[in-house]
Amino acid sequence: MIDFEERRDELLEKIEEMTRRKQYKALRDILVELEPADIADLFDDLPEEMLPLLFRLLPKEPAAELFVELEPDVQEMLIRGFSNTELKEVLDELYLDDAVDIVEEMPAGVVKRILKHADPDTRKSINEILKYPEDTAGALMTTEFVDLKRDMTVEDAYKRIRRIGGGLEDINTLLTLSDTKGEIFQSNQTIRVCDQIANDVAVLFGQKYLGTVPNDASGRSSLWGDITKLIQQLDDIRAVENFDPEIVTCEQGDSKKAVLCIVNGLNVVNAMAQLYMSVIIQ
Numbered sequence: 001m002i003d004f005e006e007r008r009d010e011l012l013e014k015i016e017e018m019t020r021r022k023q024y025k026a027l028r029d030i031l032v033e034l035e036p037a038d039i040a041d042l043f044d045d046l047p048e049e050m051l052p053l054l055f056r057l058l059p060k061e062p063a064a065e066l067f068v069e070l071e072p073d074v075q076e077m078l079i080r081g082f083s084n085t086e087l088k089e090v091l092d093e094l095y096l097d098d099a100v101d102i103v104e105e106m107p108a109g110v111v112k113r114i115l116k117h118a119d120p121d122t123r124k125s126i127n128e129i130l131k132y133p134e135d136t137a138g139a140l141m142t143t144e145f146v147d148l149k150r151d152m153t154v155e156d157a158y159k160r161i162r163r164i165g166g167g168l169e170d171i172n173t174l175l176t177l178s179d180t181k182g183e184i185f186q187s188n189q190t191i192r193v194c195d196q197i198a199n200d201v202a203v204l205f206g207q208k209y210l211g212t213v214p215n216d217a218s219g220r221s222s223l224w225g226d227i228t229k230l231i232q233q234l235d236d237i238r239a240v241e242n243f244d245p246e247i248v249t250c251e252q253g254d255s256k257k258a259v260l261c262i263v264n265g266l267n268v269v270n271a272m273a274q275l276y277m278s279v280i281i282q
Contacts, residue, residue, distance in 0.1 A: 004038040012045055019050050028057040036062060040069035052081050064093030072105035079110055088117045096125050154196060155237045190268040193239050197263065200230050215252065220259055224250040227261060241269050 004011075011030070018027045031039060031054065039058075043051055055063060055078055067075060067090055079087060091099065091114065099118070103111050103126055115123050184190055204226055213219040228245040235243040243266070253260040 004034065004041075008042070012042060015042065015046065015054070016050070019053065024057060027054070031058055032062060036065040036069045039066050040071075040074075043070060043074060048077065052078060056086075060089055060093050064090055068094070068098045068102070072102075075102060076106055076110055079106070079114070084117060087113070091118050091122065096122060100126055154200075154233065154239070187268075187270055189270045193234065193268045194266075196234070196239075197231060197266075201227055201261070204230065215256060215259060220250040220252070223259060223261065224248060227263075231263070231266070238269055241267050243267070 011034075015027065015030065018030075034042075039054075043054070046054070051074065055066065058066060067078070070078070082090070094102070099114075099122060103114055106114065115126065118126065205223070208226070209219070209223055213222065227250070228248050231240065231243055231248070232245075234240045247265040248261070248263050250259055250261040252258070
């Protein structure tokens with residue numbers, strides 16, 4: 001990603017100049033490299049007449065992420081300029097909690113148009129939340145979990161969870177512990193990472209190795225390398241830490257067709273949830 005803070009003024013000048021010169025492809029290339037919050041920050045200091053064009057240059061999903069970050073007056077300005085098709089595309093990409101936050105800031109005429117073009121399930125859920133008085137538990141609730149889109153990468157999924165999931169309680173129903181299932185199994189974050197590794201390796205094996213790669217030392221070494229790359233990606237996004245490829249082994253299984261791969265000693269990172277603090281007075 002571009003180092004935004006150091007280049008903010010330069011980016012403002014470049015975006016204005018490229019917009020005037022109608023260098024739209026190059027503009028799009030710059031915008032897609034920026035975080036949505038950074039683009040929203042730039043929008044605060046760009047001429048208002050440029051904003052609809054810049055917004056339309058973005059692909060649908062990044063555009064929706066940007067829309068959430070914009071100030072309500074900018075959101076309203078864009079909505080008023082959207083065609084019905086454009087409005088529906090943005091709404092389809094929004095998560096419910098974001099849609100509710102936006103609706104709460106809009107005047108009645110804009111709200112009516114938003115609800116008209118939202119899909120029936122979203123419209124119903126928004127109405128359910130909005131009917132509660134402000135600052136009541138009902139008004140603060142959401143009717144969905146932190147949901148992820150099917151085509152998200154692992155990195156995008158973790159960004160989404162970190163951005164909106166911080167205020168949600170992570171519920172785990174495992175109550176009975178055993179020698180093989182200790183307290184670590186009560187951490188949903190740990191289990192999700194393990195499931196992610198298992199699912200990714202299964203997809204990798206099915207697409208690249210199943211029925212095509214010989215089950216010899218070279219083939220198992222190749223599988224080992226691909227598995228360690230997958231886990232290293234989780235280390236890069238801080239889902240695990242201090243990953244040592246040596247904890248992964250791939251050996252001959254019980255039959256000539258079988259491969260036994262073990263990850264022994266993975267250190268899964270959990271989010272901060274408890275604080276213990278001491279203040280020592282001299």
